Amino acid sequence: MLLAVDFQSDVPIYIQLKQQIIEGIARGRLAEGESLPSVRQLAQDIGINLHTVNKAYSLLKEGGFIIMDRRKGAVINTRQAMAAGDCREKLRDELAPIIAEVFCKGMKEEELIQEIARIYKSFSEDGKHGL
Amino acid sequence: MLLAVDFQSDVPIYIQLKQQIIEGIARGRLAEGESLPSVRQLAQDIGINLHTVNKAYSLLKEGGFIIMDRRKGAVINTRQAMAAGDCREKLRDELAPIIAEVFCKGMKEEELIQEIARIYKSFSEDGKHGL
Amino acid sequence: MLLAVDFQSDVPIYIQLKQQIIEGIARGRLAEGESLPSVRQLAQDIGINLHTVNKAYSLLKEGGFIIMDRRKGAVINTRQAMAAGDCREKLRDELAPIIAEVFCKGMKEEELIQEIARIYKSFSEDGKHGL
Amino acid sequence: MLLAVDFQSDVPIYIQLKQQIIEGIARGRLAEGESLPSVRQLAQDIGINLHTVNKAYSLLKEGGFIIMDRRKGAVINTRQAMAAGDCREKLRDELAPIIAEVFCKGMKEEELIQEIARIYKSFSEDGKHGL
DNA sequence: GTGGTCTAGACCACG
DNA sequence: GTGGTCTAGACCACT
Numbered sequence: 070m071l072l073a074v075d076f077q078s079d080v081p082i083y084i085q086l087k088q089q090i091i092e093g094i095a096r097g098r099l100a101e102g103e104s105l106p107s108v109r110q111l112a113q114d115i116g117i118n119l120h121t122v123n124k125a126y127s128l129l130k131e132g133g134f135i136i137m138d139r140r141k142g143a144v145i146n147t148r149q150a151m152a153a154g155d156c157r158e159k160l161r162d163e164l165a166p167i168i169a170e171v172f173c174k175g176m177k178e179e180e181l182i183q184e185i186a187r188i189y190k191s192f193s194e195d196g197k198h199g200l
Numbered sequence: 201m202l203l204a205v206d207f208q209s210d211v212p213i214y215i216q217l218k219q220q221i222i223e224g225i226a227r228g229r230l231a232e233g234e235s236l237p238s239v240r241q242l243a244q245d246i247g248i249n250l251h252t253v254n255k256a257y258s259l260l261k262e263g264g265f266i267i268m269d270r271r272k273g274a275v276i277n278t279r280q281a282m283a284a285g286d287c288r289e290k291l292r293d294e295l296a297p298i299i300a301e302v303f304c305k306g307m308k309e310e311e312l313i314q315e316i317a318r319i320y321k322s323f324s325e326d327g328k329h330g331l
Numbered sequence: 332m333l334l335a336v337d338f339q340s341d342v343p344i345y346i347q348l349k350q351q352i353i354e355g356i357a358r359g360r361l362a363e364g365e366s367l368p369s370v371r372q373l374a375q376d377i378g379i380n381l382h383t384v385n386k387a388y389s390l391l392k393e394g395g396f397i398i399m400d401r402r403k404g405a406v407i408n409t410r411q412a413m414a415a416g417d418c419r420e421k422l423r424d425e426l427a428p429i430i431a432e433v434f435c436k437g438m439k440e441e442e443l444i445q446e447i448a449r450i451y452k453s454f455s456e457d458g459k460h461g462l
Numbered sequence: 463m464l465l466a467v468d469f470q471s472d473v474p475i476y477i478q479l480k481q482q483i484i485e486g487i488a489r490g491r492l493a494e495g496e497s498l499p500s501v502r503q504l505a506q507d508i509g510i511n512l513h514t515v516n517k518a519y520s521l522l523k524e525g526g527f528i529i530m531d532r533r534k535g536a537v538i539n540t541r542q543a544m545a546a547g548d549c550r551e552k553l554r555d556e557l558a559p560i561i562a563e564v565f566c567k568g569m570k571e572e573e574l575i576q577e578i579a580r581i582y583k584s585f586s587e588d589g590k591h592g593l
Numbered sequence: 594g595t596g597g598t599c600t601a602g603a604c605c606a607c608g
Numbered sequence: 609g610t611g612g613t614c615t616a617g618a619c620c621a622c623t
Contacts, residue, residue, distance in 0.1 A: 077530045081622060088297040095300040116233045117533075118623045134304065149305055156305055157315070160298070165319055166219040167294050169226040173265065174280055174287055181320060182313050184288065188296055189312060192303045212598060239611060249600045254611080270338045271608070273377075273610070350559040357562040374518055380608045396566065397545050411567055419577070427581055428481040429553070431488040435527065436542055436549055436587045440603060443582060444575050446550065450558055451574060454565045474613060500595060512614045515597080533623070535595070597621075607620075 070098045074115055082117055091134055094145060095192040101105035105135065105143040201229045205246055213248055217256035223264055225276060226323040236266065236274040332360045334375040340445060344379055348387035353396055358453040369395065379391055463491045467508055475510055479518035484527055487538060488585040498528065498536040 070093045074085045093099040106114065106125070112122045126143050129135045135143045171181060201224045224230040236242070239257060243250040257274050260266045264280045302312060318326045332355045336347045353363040355459065366386070374384045388405055391397045397405045433443060465488045467478045498504070501519060505512040519536050522528045526542045564574060576591040 076534075077529050078532075082532060083622080088300070091297065091304060092300045095303045130623060132301075147304070149622090156302065156307070160302060160315060161319065163298050164316065166222065167291070168288055168316065168319050169219070169323060170263075171224045171287060172226045172320065173222060173278070174293075176287070178317065178320045178324070182316060184291060185295065185299065185313060185316055186309065188292065188299050189303065189309045192300060193309070212608090214598080239619075251601090252599060257611095267339050270340075270344060270611090272338075306621085313621095337601090345607080350562070353566060354558065354562040355588060357565045367553065373589065383608055394563075409566070413586075418564065418569070421562060422560070422577060423581065425466065426578065428484065429556050430578065430581050431481070431485045431585060432525075433553055434488045435540070438549070440579065440582045440586070444578060447557065447561065447575060447578055448571065450554065450561050451571045454562060455571070460490060476613080502595080512596095513616090514614060519612090521597095532596090532597085595622075598619080600618080601616085603615080604613080606612075 072115060074117070083121045083124040083128070086122065087128045090125070090129060091132075092192075094134060094147060094163070099145045101145055102139045103145045104138075105141050105145070137144040203242070203246060205248065206292075214252050214255040214259070217253065218259050221256070221260060222263075223323075225278060229278045232276055232278040234276045236276070237274050238273055257279060334377060336379070343378070345383045345386040345390070348373075348384065349390045352387070352391060353394075354454075356396060356409060361407045363407055363409040365407045366400075366403045367407070369404055465504070465508060465552070467510065473492040476514050476517040479515065480521050483518070483522060484525075486583075487527060487540060492538045494538055496538045496540070500535055556586050 070090075072089050074082050074089075076082070078085065080088075090099065090105070097189075099105075105111070108119055108122045108126065112119045115122075119190045126135065129143070130137055133146060135145045138144050162197060168181065203211050203217060203220050207213070208217065211219075223238070230236075236257070237245065239250045239253040243253045246253075257266065257268075260274070261268055264277060266274045267277045269275050279301065299312065332352075334348060334351050336344050336351075338344070340347065352361065352367070361367075367373070370381055370384045370388060373380045377384075388397065388399075392399055395408060395411045395420075398408045400406050400426070430443065463483075465479060465482050467475050469475070471478065473481075483492065483498070488525070494496075498519070499507065501512045501515040505515045508515075518562075519528065523530055526539060528536045529539045531537050561574065
């Protein structure tokens with residue numbers, strides 16, 4: 070899978086990496102058991118620091134998206150235990166400020182939900198192809 | 201309106217302030233034309249530096265949520281021109297990584313939309329009270 | 332002449348007053364020998380502080396645009412000695428940063444001069460009416 | 463490029479910096495893709511506080527004159543989308559008071575345009591050298 | 594070593 | 609008393 074970082078973004082590079090890999094999993098482009106490139110390899114490919122890639126992998130491991138294997142390196146793990154409670158609360162905290170803002174800008178509930186559904190479907194559609 | 205910042209949070213204080221004020225507007229607790237406290241006053245009330253408040257106010261001004269009036273200070277502005285295009289794209293970029301993550305965690309579309317709708321309604325409900 | 336100040340502008344009110352009165356003179360709406368309202372009167376009309384009007388009048392007097400008369404108050408003076416040297420240098424310092432900016436934005440010389448001419452003519456046209 | 467601030471001037475230091483850098487771009491002394499010094503470096507060189515430099519850089523970024531790159535710091539960006547409408551209106555608001563003043567002082571249209579043209583040409587001439 | 598964030602304290606312009 | 613500007617020094621996140 071191709072990873073493209075935006076060096077001009079205000080989102081830290083290691084967060085961009087993390088997000089793109091999670092999106093890759095969601096879209097089925099990174100399948101269960103597949104190995105990610107080594108830290109060194111990926112850092113060189115993108116032209117960034119080792120530490121940056123390392124940090125991204127650490128976060129992914131923490132979130133249960135990958136498992137570190139001594140021989141195969143970082144391995145995709147799609148079977149994730151959903152800590153339902155944590156997840157919901159965290160989700161709410163992340164969404165509330167975003168929704169408040171578009172609410173103030175006048176976006177209607179239907180528009181918002183439609184937008185959400187479109188994004189969600191973009192994952193499940195791609196996911197099917199991955200099967 | 202009461203503002204409370206979490207000094208332990210990794211979200212910068214000025215962002216917390218900005219978000220709480222936007223939520224305050226969304227919930228109708230801060231009405232059109234109302235003045236916010238002066239930077240010095242609010243800084244003292246919360247127990248933070250005035251520059252931190254200043255930065256929050258600057259961002260709110262930039263986003264069109266308040267207007268700086270030379271006599272009345274920071275004034276709430278609910279009549280916002282919604283730059284629809286920009287808004288949608290920004291929204292998508294903010295939501296995609298969040299949705300990708302809960303998608304991987306196994307959250308169903310209905311659950312997600314239900315959660316979104318609940319948050320949105322919490323604003324429009326409060327807004328009605330404000331009338 | 333009607334003076335309208337914008338309390339949301341980042342231009343100080345007293346500067347706005349000064350500029351509008353100078354523009355009024357340029358357009359011939361304020362004629363030689365005519366009196367401006369008293370400081371108190373103008374402050375009350377616009378709803379601003381006495382000091383603010385005072386400061387504007389002081390600047391105008393300094394620039395030779397008005398003469399303070401004990402009986403008639405602030406009197407318009409259109410016969411101004413043009414301190415040519417000073418004026419040119421000051422003009423260059425004010426214009427250079429503005430022109431540099433539009434130059435960077437890609438505005439062509441013809442466009443710029445056309446714009447300047449339009450503004451200048453708006454004064455001389457109005458000025459004729461005043462004669 | 464050499465930057466020199468006037469500490470006696472009533473123009474804020476961060477504005478002086480901003481203007482000098484924009485002029486530097488206009489004159490071709492700062493080329494596309496070139497990096498500006500770090501805020502700390504420049505602050506030390508000039509003998510001012512790094513926050514002051516930071517503010518100047520922030521304004522330049524906002525205006526599209528530089529791009530903040532996570533690896534290369536502040537990078538000159540000459541390819542600017544000219545928001546033609548905004549630009550014209552802003553230009554008019556900035557020029558009108560200046561032109562009104564010299565009009566009152568008796569400067570003729572030809573003199574004014576000649577002065578403008580001279581300033582503009584000083585940029586395009588230098589620009590050629592930059593090629 | 595970089596920029597981002599926060600604090601603290603000072604002076605001035607503005608109203 | 610207000611916000612705007614500037615300084616100084618500190619810690620942290622990022623690369």
